[in-house]
Amino acid sequence: MERKMAMVVTFVKMEEQDQLDVQFWQSKPASERLAEVTRLRINYYTWLNGSYPKKIAKVVAKRTL
Template sequence: MTVVVNQVKKEEEDLLDIEFWLSRPASERIAEVTRLRKAYYTWLLGSYPQHLEKVITKRKNVI
């Protein structure tokens, strides 16, 4: 097995993350946000809440 390492400048890291996630289908992005949300709330509260309030905030593009 070969280990591959890519060095990326810190200021380019966010742009690469954004480009990666924009290249993924919406269903995959939503699934990942859901997975992260469940992991965070389980860590924070010990369990996932039965109800979450739906709040949508739209921000200007930073790219």
């Protein structure tokens, strides 16, 4: 039995997408957001320098709105 997947496209204005992204990440717990930032840092430094540095200062600043 062959399975097929339907292509779905949703058009969203960039301004609305930015707001949806913010709402998505604000709905996640802080630990999950930090884990994603760490994953992105590791990927970026590995891509840029070929390896992740052994020491990076861990600084977290909370911005008040």
